[in-house]
Amino acid sequence: MQGEPKVSIVVPAYNVNKYLKYALASLEEQTFPNFEALIVDDGSTDNTAAVAKEFCRRDSRFKLLQKSNGGLSSARNYGIRHARGEYIALLDGDDVYHKDKLATHIARLYSCADVGVVYSASRTIRDDGKPTFITLSGKPVHPNPLSALLCKNFIGHGSNAVFRRCLIDEIGEFNESLRSWEDIDLWLRIAATQKWRFYREKRILSYYRVRPSGLSFNVSQMQACGEQVLKDAYLRSPELVKSMLPTAYAYMYRYLARLSVQGGDMEAARQFIRQALASDKSIFLNDIRSLLTLVSVSLSPVTKVIVGRSLGRGKFSNSEVAQVQGKN
Numbered sequence: 001m002q003g004e005p006k007v008s009i010v011v012p013a014y015n016v017n018k019y020l021k022y023a024l025a026s027l028e029e030q031t032f033p034n035f036e037a038l039i040v041d042d043g044s045t046d047n048t049a050a051v052a053k054e055f056c057r058r059d060s061r062f063k064l065l066q067k068s069n070g071g072l073s074s075a076r077n078y079g080i081r082h083a084r085g086e087y088i089a090l091l092d093g094d095d096v097y098h099k100d101k102l103a104t105h106i107a108r109l110y111s112c113a114d115v116g117v118v119y120s121a122s123r124t125i126r127d128d129g130k131p132t133f134i135t136l137s138g139k140p141v142h143p144n145p146l147s148a149l150l151c152k153n154f155i156g157h158g159s160n161a162v163f164r165r166c167l168i169d170e171i172g173e174f175n176e177s178l179r180s181w182e183d184i185d186l187w188l189r190i191a192a193t194q195k196w197r198f199y200r201e202k203r204i205l206s207y208y209r210v211r212p213s214g215l216s217f218n219v220s221q222m223q224a225c226g227e228q229v230l231k232d233a234y235l236r237s238p239e240l241v242k243s244m245l246p247t248a249y250a251y252m253y254r255y256l257a258r259l260s261v262q263g264g265d266m267e268a269a270r271q272f273i274r275q276a277l278a279s280d281k282s283i284f285l286n287d288i289r290s291l292l293t294l295v296s297v298s299l300s301p302v303t304k305v306i307v308g309r310s311l312g313r314g315k316f317s318n319s320e321v322a323q324v325q326g327k328n
Helices: 020-028 048-058 072-081 101-111 145-151 166-171 182-192 219-236 238-263 266-280 288-296 300-310 318-325
Strands: 007-013 035-042 062-067 087-090 115-125 131-136 162-164 197-209
Touching: 007 020, 007 072, 007 101, 020 035, 020 048, 035 048, 035 072, 048 062, 062 072, 087 101, 101 115, 101 162, 101 197, 115 182, 145 182, 145 219, 145 238, 162 166, 166 182, 182 197, 182 219, 219 238, 238 266, 238 288, 266 288
Parallel strands: 007 035, 007 087, 035 062, 115 197
Antiparallel strands: 087 162, 115 131, 115 162
């Protein structure tokens, strides 16, 4: 391929040799061909690098970068630092793009100068690649993106956004000190500039894999990271954020309650629900997912069976729950 790529796709990959070929094959099938795929092997101990090298051998658009293990944000930042494209796309090594993903998003960025971040609706897929019933529309809960992001990560997951490279130069990289909520932190920083629009494509163009060996979750750690991200958002824009903080905390506690239900810690789930109600009980009236969380505290065994069977498993592991709940 001649000339500079229009978009750089950063593919963080840690011990995903079983899935990486599907992620990279979905890039080969893109209807927008002018890209570079930067596969960041974050200290894998399996054959992840070997899978990546096969694609690099047959297609010059693919490049393998290798580093010691530093976590997801570290891998993304490493790839972005090596990127040559005007636009950055993110694709985790176990997820998949629809063939029109890049073409659709790049066209929007090209035609709308005030749009900084584009994303789409998405669907989760099982470990074996089969689709589940779980879809994410990506529709924000509030017309203002900053207010919406304080409540929910409407972009949904780490393999969905395509954004202008200049945003990283303007607001900085992913915060590597955060072990979760790092995506929301980045989007909140962009939204706080009040300069860039977020654009949602209603088509399903991303597929997020829920797998048994996915990241496990630590509710206490996730609470600490969530509280830090909300605090930082307030310190950046106190006049914009202050009035939204009770609702933002209610959504955070609701989210932690859902994780606790699926992790089997019903006492923690009840405590988080009480905190959510104390912060802003209106979320349970205005948001169907919050209401379902309230119900699931009482019906947790049923909830686990329904979601687990959709994913083709008799049981739904904690790591799978963390991935599904993190997108809502």
